[in-house]
Amino acid sequence: MxxxxxxxxxxxxxxxxxxxxxxxxxxxxxxxxxxxxxxxxxxxxxxxxxxxxxxxxxxxxxxxxxxxxxxxxxxxxxxxxxxxxxxxxxxxxxxxxxxxxxxxxxxxxxxxxxxxxxxxxxxxxxxxxNVPAYVSSVKADYLDLVNGIMATDGYQNTMTSFVEKMNLLATTRADFTGSDKTVLSNYIVDVLYKMNSSGWDNLKDVFPNLSDLITSTHSVVEGVNKFIVLNISDTPMYVIKDSFANHQWIMIIAALLVPVISYLSQVLNIKMMPQASTGDNDQMAAQMKMMNNIMPLFSLVMCFTVPVGLGIYWIAGAVIRCIQQFFLNKHFDKLDLDEIIKKNQEKAKKKREKMGIAENQIREAARVNTKKIENTAKQSTVTSAQKELELEKAKATKANAKAGSMAAKANMVKDFNERNNKNK
Structure with a gap:
């Protein structure tokens, strides 16, 4: 399985x-x-x-x-x-x-x-x-037909051509060139599950000796896959085209409702959800707004081309989230957020204490960091005029150095070096 x-x-x-x-x-x-x-x-x-x-x-x-x-x-x-x-x-x-x-x-x-x-x-x-791969009872509905197909001479080449004709290569991993009978059986189930209603008619053309078995299997599978009036294996786009050719207007409306309801339920769900803060970050806010607009549109477009079953899942998920959100909004409106904040602060404090970090250490670290920042800021504000003043003070100290002091000796060495440099 x-x-x-x-x-x-x-x-x-x-x-x-x-x-x-x-x-x-x-x-x-x-x-x-x-x-x-x-x-x-x-x-x-x-x-x-x-x-x-x-x-x-x-x-x-x-x-x-x-x-x-x-x-x-x-x-x-x-x-x-x-x-x-x-x-x-x-x-x-x-x-x-x-x-x-x-x-x-x-x-x-x-x-x-x-x-x-x-x-x-x-x-x-x-x-x-791929429901049959996970639900054994659904897979069992296909097995009689699968066994009939595998008992037909040249079925591997026939199935390979059939998959190409039905454009199922993109949605299945079916490869009928191998020899493992179990793998081949599962691949045939994959193909049969992915087929739309017209595929069953085409299957009768390639396996005419199995016409009655194909009809009976299709009848069972259609009953299992039928949701209201739609087959969950069909895409809304296929249903619309087929129903338009046969003037089945109710089926067209039913097929259109799947993507439309999916879109509307997604929009409602997004509107009901509280949005996390983005502060003054206009770029992030714009991105969130764009995503909120794109996701429902993505659901609308995709629902036309994917099986109805997946559209049902998207709709069911959005409706369930809307119901959840309604009650969550009611719940959070009644909550005392200040009390929650107080409890969160206590939890954070206990967590820090377990890690060996006392509250006074945190405050001291914050004070030291603030002092460093202030000192850095003060140092960065020293003007060129103040620098000139300090240089003048240094020159004055040098000129008034006492005889025999280290400063006087340093001045003599400097003067000697300057005279030698001039002579050169």
Whole structure:
């Protein structure tokens, strides 16, 4: 079963674990007589976002605290605006760090949570793109037809030509030149799962002796893959073209709804999310705004060309996030952020004490650093006039040196050297 699963070094093992969960959900649904991949995807998405909720909560909490400390960060940035000298830059960094310590948060903010979530979400994509590789019950629906194809003479060359004709090379890793029967069987399952509805009709043309088996398998698979009126293996673009040719206007509307709902749900989700502070960094704010505009548009465009099943996943994920966000916003509105900040400060203090850093050491270090910065600033403000004054004082001291003193002897040596240099 796992031979056709994604085998990446990082995402592969994660996809495997998620595949077990997906397989468990589909099997549990089958026990009560429900065999539907689309519904399984929705339930699976709910389970995954429940598992990710602790990370989501921490990320949202940071965003709220970031909004509260934003005025203080802006004040520090404004204070040192336009100052590029080392002393000013160091002072700005130290004051910024003190603000983060005050609120008990890390400058990295929600980056850690995002780094954990991203591989999970990318692995989910791999699972949904090849469900039979992870859900054994779905794979079993194809096996009778697969065995029939492999019992046909020259099936390897026939399948190779068929994959090229159906333009499936970009979405499968199927290679029918090998001799391992198990691998070849899995590759055929991959191809059958990736086919749209027209592919089944073409399959009858290349394997005419299996026409009845192809029809019966297609009927079973279509029932499993049917979500409302759409087949989750078809792309909305294919459904629109095919339905337009057959004047099936309801199917066209249904296919259009997938990318449109995906776009709208993504936009709503972004609007509901609290945005982390960017201070006076206009460039970062512009980048965040651009990303917030691009991601829903990306979902809109991609949903036309990817299987409906993946569009269902995007929609389900966005809707679940919107529901989560609604309740999180209600929750954070009731929270006493000042109390949270106080607790964070206590936690940070205890952590420093465990590391052997006392509060007075921190204050002393800050005082010493401030004094160094002040001394550096004073030294840098010495004018050329003051330098000239110091040179004049040195000359006067030299002229008034007492006879026999070290200064007088030094003057004699200097005068002797100057006379010799002139004579040369």
């Amino acid at each position: 796992l031979l056709t699963a994604y085998d990446g070094a990082i995402l592969g093992p994660i996809a495997k674990v998620l595949g077990w969960i997906m397989n468990g959900i589909y099997t549990a649904m089958g026990a009560i007589g429900i065999h539907n991949v689309g519904l399984s995807i929705i339930l699976f998405t709910i389970v995954v976002y429940i598992l990710l909720f602790p990370l989501t909560y921490k990320q949202q909490k940071f965003s709220k605290l970031s909004q509260k400390m934003n005025p203080e960060l802006q004040a520090v940035q404004k204070k040192y605006k336009g100052k590029q000298d080392q002393a000013s830059m160091q002072a700005m960094q130290e004051e910024t760090q003190l603000i983060y310590q005050k609120y008990g948060v890390s400058p990295m903010g929600s980056c850690v949570q995002m780094l954990i979530q991203m591989p999970l979400l990318l692995a989910l994509y791999r699972v949904f793109m």
